Amino acid sequence: MIHRLLFLPLLLVLLFPLGSRAQVLRPTKLTTALSQPAARVGEELELLVNARIDDKWHLYATNFDPDLGPTVFSFTFAKSPAYELVGKPKSVGEQQHYDDVFKGNVTYFEKTGQIRQRIRVLQPGRLVIKAEAEYQSCTDVDGRCIPGDESLSFGPLEVTGTAASAATAPAAPTTGTTTTTIAPAVAPAIGPTATTPETPVAAAATDTADPATAVVTTTATPTVAATPPVVASVAAATSVESAGGLWGFAFAAFVFGLGALLTPCVFPLIPMTVSFFTSGQDTRSRGILKAAVYGLSIIVIYVLIGVVVAALLGEDGPNLIATHWLPNLIFFAVFVVFGLSFLGLFEITLPHGMVNKIDAQADKGGWGGVFFMALTLVLVSFSCTGPIVATILGLAARGERIAPVVGMLGFSLAFALPFTLFAIFPAWLKSLPRSGGWLNTVKVTLGFVELMLALKFLSMADLAYHWNLLSRDVYLVLWIALSGLLGLYLLGRFKLSHDSDLPHLSVGRLLMAVLAFSFMTYLVPGLFGAPLPLLAGYLPPQSRNDFTVATTAMPAIAARATAVAGCEEPRYGGFLELPHGLSGYFDLEQARQCAKAQNKPLFIDFTGHACVNCRKMEATVWSDPQVLRRLQNDFVVVALYVDDKTDLPANEVYTSTYDGKQKTTLGKKNADLQLTGFNVNAQPYYVLLDPTAPTDLAHVLTPPIAYEPDAEAFVRFLDAGLARYRQQVAAR
Known part of the structure; x- marks a missing residue:
């Protein structure tokens, strides 16, 4: 009973949408x-x-x-x-x-x-x-x-x-x-x-x-002084959302740093390095201090790498990398090369001469020697840490400018922490597992992850330039194949060049194999139209599917609009889309004529290419079988894009009575129609209309609604309009 009382105010808002939503914002x-x-x-x-x-x-x-x-x-x-x-x-x-x-x-x-x-x-x-x-x-x-x-x-x-x-x-x-x-x-x-x-x-x-x-x-007009700019500095313009994103990215980089410790290039160095600080002439306190400086030096080196990358990116760097084909292809190639290196195809190492010179500086001792010891560790472990660092910097380059610095801070903190902690508590070294083939397993696992991440960069270039090389289905097939191969590898079904014999399957490998196969299983429905919301930011858009199944449970998100049976082909149908294979129109008058011929009410969808919640409504509400059936059978659907830039024919250009401006594009015409007819300028906005009635708020079949994520409420909206339309038809 209580929850019903709490729901009452929301119900009252829904019952009176005209007063709350029919306004110009x-x-x-x-x-x-x-x-x-x-x-x-x-x-x-x-x-x-x-x-x-x-x-x-x-x-x-x-x-x-x-x-x-x-x-x-x-x-x-x-x-x-x-x-x-x-x-x-x-x-x-x-x-x-x-x-x-x-x-x-x-x-x-x-x-x-x-x-x-x-x-x-x-x-x-x-x-x-x-x-x-x-x-x-x-x-x-x-x-x-x-x-x-x-x-x-x-x-x-x-x-x-x-x-x-x-x-x-x-x-x-x-x-x-x-x-x-x-x-x-x-x-x-x-x-x-x-x-x-x-x-x-x-x-x-x-x-x-x-x-x-x-x-x-040259007429005398009073000079207007410049108004002080109302603006905050770039550094201070970080919202809670973006700050949360950076914290999340820092944590992910920290996890990457922990993973780097479990590679064959780094893990064996932990006891060797720690023993240097816990033995010799120094007192225990001085040895701990040197270990702390050693760890801090590792952090400084990696953060400096992040600073250099951020400086090279510049202010427009992230946008360039997000949209231009060249950096995306470079990152794709780098990730593939490093991934193949992790799999054992070849080994990436820095020149031995450079490493030896740095190591010679470390041998001189003193506090400077401690720093060069840290630098030597960074260089010696490059063949294992380099691909991981490149992954973090590659992902950071697609975000905010400060992200490379934050990413390197998180990575280096995890990377340096064990060296410092084990120096303070040397007895912990006895609890470390022995080096062995499991280290190469970690390395190979990271190699598969690198190859999967590489596809994201190729996808961005492919989408931006319409090369059509990597459709959503091809992308998913490659991810399914890579995750399946990873699962088989973890189960010991095949070995790579650097692997040792696997006499038995450990619980850790078994659990990792379960994760790999679970991920593969999650991806498979995506081949048949499932949206896979957990991976929405990584997959290409869901525009078409090469694989189909005979069901309407998972309809395609977008499809070229087709004509309603018995009506003419839709104008602008060559480049505008309706979701889920719906037939319909993008021009109101054309839709009105079809609705008259079909004796059906009009479903007007004021939408936009840039309208996020319009896409959410189409993906989650319109896809509901009850909603989709009604839109297919009981209405003539017309989608009016208010932000489309297509030129109107010269004979359709007009001057608006609302603002006195010429409307020269399809989007401006539709936006003006929404303003003048319904006194609303926000999208999404859904109107049910008798095709014989004027296009205004006084003649709607039922009060229009805006964003409504509840499919059942949307069904009630459609049914109310349809019932009212049938009453009007019967009364004529």
């Missing part, structure tokens, strides 16, 4: 400023856009792949002889994380943020610069996403000097009508927004100059 507020109120001809300055974002919302920034899915913050400037753009927009204070839905890194702001665009002024006078900004705000609370389209004005800017003085200024790119959107030099990347030659991606502006966009006058 504006979670992001933009203001503009100039980096300086005056400038001379030829001088450069920055246009500043300061963003204030509502609590629990985030605004996508500029510096990630625009084809990934979410809308990148971008400007559109028209031609002007008064100024020219210098470079691309730059985000300040953004955060970054890997998005499991879109399979790539995205950057975003929370609470505050700033975007800067550098320009060079070319003519004297009073300059006002206008631009159109396009952006997107989302919340993880209920999955809503809000597209933004705003006119911005910068200035006036007082420009002095003569045009001739600009002759000595450095050359800049030719300015035309420019959409300054950060985009890596790559081919179209992951995401469902690929276009065909018949449906080109919309250009952001026309090729003609707009006098209102850049105004140069």
